[in-house]
Amino acid sequence: MRKTASGLCLALVCAGLASCSKGGANACSVTPNGKFGSPVTVTVDCPKGAGRLTRETVLEGKGNRIVDGQTVLMRATSFDSRNGEIIKAYNTGELRLAAVTKKGMGDLAKRLVGVREGSRLVIKRPGLVEGVPTASEIIVVDLLFTVAHGKAVPVPNPAPSGMPQVGTADGGGPSIKSPGGAIPSLETVPLVVGNGPQVTEGQTLAVQYALFDQNGKSVDETWTKGAPVALNLKTAMKGLSEGLVDQKIGSRVVVLVPSAKAQGTGDRVVVVDILGALPDPPEGKGSPSSGGKRGRKGETASPGQTPSQTSSPSGAATPSKPPAAKTAPTKSTPTGGKGGGRGPGAKRSS
CATH class of the missing domain: 3.10.50.40 (Chitinase A; domain 3)
Structure with missing residues (x-):
């Protein structure tokens, strides 16, 4: 019995040492x-x-x-x-x-x-x-988060002229329950106020958006595509760029854009979730995530390959087509360089 007990103790000690080794050194x-x-x-x-x-x-x-x-x-x-x-x-x-x-x-x-x-x-x-x-x-x-994340706030009473009644569509994006009519001046109405920093002029933002005409008809949106995009305020629709400045990251806002600031496309209602501030695209580059040093076999090394998601108007197509500074009523094609490159784990030579 004593020998068995000793063997058991020894086994326990060995097991304990193995455990310490695994969890320690x-x-x-x-x-x-x-x-x-x-x-x-x-x-x-x-x-x-x-x-x-x-x-x-x-x-x-x-x-x-x-x-x-x-x-x-x-x-x-x-x-x-x-x-x-x-x-x-x-x-x-x-x-x-x-x-x-x-x-x-x-x-x-x-x-x-x-x-x-x-x-x-x-x-x-x-x-x-x-x-x-x-x-x-x-x-x-x-x-x-890829949807607004903050505190819901009521629409001002009285609401600005042209303010529609906003609801929720399939996929979690906004819908227009009833249009607000003509939009006489640029207005921004928060629906959800985020707790991030304020947007500044010329930034590139990660956004979800829905674009409507003054009759409440959907012109373009991102929610059903499952693809937030990058919106370059330097090149986006003038009224939208101005209307997003000073709003907080994490917010959902309704930007009422009169025709004069929608570049001749008629009055526009844009519901925007402001998700984050992205780095500006390098000069001559379409994607804010493009660039980086060359890795093995001439590939760009980065922690995850990033497809083009830049939404400044004109350039290569991306998953959606954000509102842009265009004089024609057609939707713009956003800027975007080719994404790709090595993901994390690309082996290095030293």
């Missing part, structure tokens, strides 16, 4: 630092690197669940597990729009399906540097 501990949705740093203790690809949810969101193929608004920042430094060879850390597809963001896509908007993830991926097992890629992913 071989652990890959990552702590993100920074407010959700803002630029982040990390505190890393990962001496052996990540043994396998893993995903950890460090903040559980309460927004819509992400589905395969949709466009998300995200901030993905890649770090080197050996020192916690940002991987500068990647186009990383910027707020951007990306399609949840293999083409859009590589194998990161399947790790996002089913996750709720408003979540923060830490993804650990081995193989950052070929032949160096201690070098892993740490990706901190913030998944921002």
Whole structure:
């Protein structure tokens, strides 16, 4: 009996030591630092690197669940597990729009399906540097909301001239229950007030929108397409650009645009969800997420391939066609450079 007990104790001690080894020296501990949705740093203790690809949810969101193929608004920042430094060879850390597809963001896509908007993830991926097992890629992913996220407020009483009655259509976007008639002057009416910073002149914004004529007929929208877009205020419809300035990120607003500021297309009603402020497109580039240094085989390295989503009018087609500064009543084609490039995990030579 004594021998059996001793053997049992020895077995328990060995098991305990194995457990300590797995959770201690071989652990890959990552702590993100920074407010959700803002630029982040990390505190890393990962001496052996990540043994396998893993995903950890460090903040559980309460927004819509992400589905395969949709466009998300995200901030993905890649770090080197050996020192916690940002991987500068990647186009990383910027707020951007990306399609949840293999083409859009590589194998990161399947790790996002089913996750709720408003979540923060830490993804650990081995193989950052070929032949160096201690070098892993740490990706901190913030998944921002793709609908307005703030406090609902009542429409002013009396409402501005031309203000329609706004309802909710299939797909969660806005609808016009009854038109408001002629629009004599530019007005912006908040329906939901966000808690983000105010929009400034000339910014590029991530938005969802619905465009109506003064009779309440839908001209264009993004909600049923599942694709928020980037709206360049430097080139968008004049009245829309002016009407969004000073509104808060996270808001849903109704912009009443008289014909004179709709560039001759007649009065327009634009319901806009202001989702985030994107980096400006580089000079001569269509997409705010294009660019970055060249990775292996001449491909652009970035944490997730980003399809063109820029909505400044004229250029290559993107998933939808935002209101633009055009004199003809036709819908514009937004600007957009080709997306693509290596997703996170592109191996580096050093």
